Amino acid sequence: MSLLKVTNLTKKFGKFTALDGVNFEVNKGEVVGFIGPNGAGKSTTIRVLLGILKATSGDVKIFDKDAWQDAVEIHRRIAYVPGDVNLWPNLTGGEVIDLFVKLNGTTNKSRREELIKKFDLDPSKKCRTYSKGNRQKVALVAAFSSDADLYILDEPTSGLDPLMEKVFQECVMDVKRQGKSVLLSSHILSEVEKLCDRVSIIRQGKIIESGTLSDLRHLTRTQMLVETKQPISGLHELQGIHEMEETKYGISFQVDSEKMDVVIKHISQFGIVKLESAPPTLEDLFMRHYEGAKDTGVGGEH
Structure with missing residues (x-):
């Protein structure tokens, strides 16, 4: 059963087409990797899923609801972690986690404590004192403390050290075991390879490959x-x-x-x-798709 279904999604900014007929889905209990270079359209797609941007055309359904019209309702059942977390500078990490978890409508105190310990976070410090890695930890603790059905993670481990990356991977496997679904956008291909059941590769706003890793390996x-x-x-x-x-x-x-x-x-x-x-590793596959391509993207996401 698909919790998230994107059909022919197109997004234009003036004359520029950022997304050009994107199709993919995430089923119940599945971890799907969403990969591509900077500027390929990953973040634009995620902003449309979150109801922050309105699609120019196409259909985006989450829990069978429209991502733009029913955004408020959808957000009660999803957890989102961006790649660059901005927090309220005067609140402590613990206060921010509580606020996010409350917004999600769940309070699992023991899970929250367990995750704070796992991620080695000091929740009593003000957010303005946190490094990028610690801000990322706050968002991850909040996301995995909530009882979401779908986790949308956009470069969630940027700024984390390898030890914390391993903790993150354990958290993803935990929610998968509980039958939850994850959309993971990442440029760390080894991470995608470890965690994902299926992968979609996006390039210049178009999905160029989709399938399980073994499907994709036949191409390589x-x-x-x-x-x-x-x-x-x-x-x-x-x-x-x-x-x-x-x-x-x-x-x-x-x-x-x-x-x-x-x-x-x-x-x-x-x-x-x-x-x-x-x-072949996912990296080999990825490089073969992008070898000689002029759009391997330096700079920001579109």
Whole structure:
């Protein structure tokens, strides 16, 4: 069952088209990664989902309600963490967390205390004294203390150290186990890879790939390292072989996933001594989509 469904979403600012027919959905109990370079349209999409921006055309439904018209009702059931958190300077971190949780209509004191401890946050300090990382922690504690059905997280770990990133990842897995849904926009591809069931890649306001990581891996290559008893011949004549080079450990190359069977059969006749294969990372996939693209985006989001 889809909690969030975006259909042909288009958003124009004057003559500039920031989003051009975007489609994706988030189902119940699912973590979906939303990735793309700066300026690709991630934050614009999220602002439309939150009812901050009105779509030029298309349909955005959350809990079967309209994201723009029913924004107030929708917000009771979602938790949102932006990539750059601004807080009230004179309130303490604890007061801000309580305010956010109250707005969400839930009060789970023990969960709040547990998260404050996990994220190693001092809630008695005024927000003006907090570093970027601590402001981020306040927003994350507030979000995961609330009993939301959908978590919309836009670069939520920016400013967090690796230890706190791990705590964040545990929190996402916790809410997933409870059957909640998460939309995670992130440029930390290893994080997306660890957490997400499905991924949508956006480029220049259009979704260029969507699917599970294993779906997307069919579009890409596997890194191989092979050592054989006899020298391998004829490998470069096979289809689907890329970036072949000899190393002191054997022959290293990349192979298109669909050609793997033919390649293995070919090299096995030379007496395999060692065979190592590594699945392509999300980063490999991402880079292949953006290699040579002039719009890898430096600067702010649109």
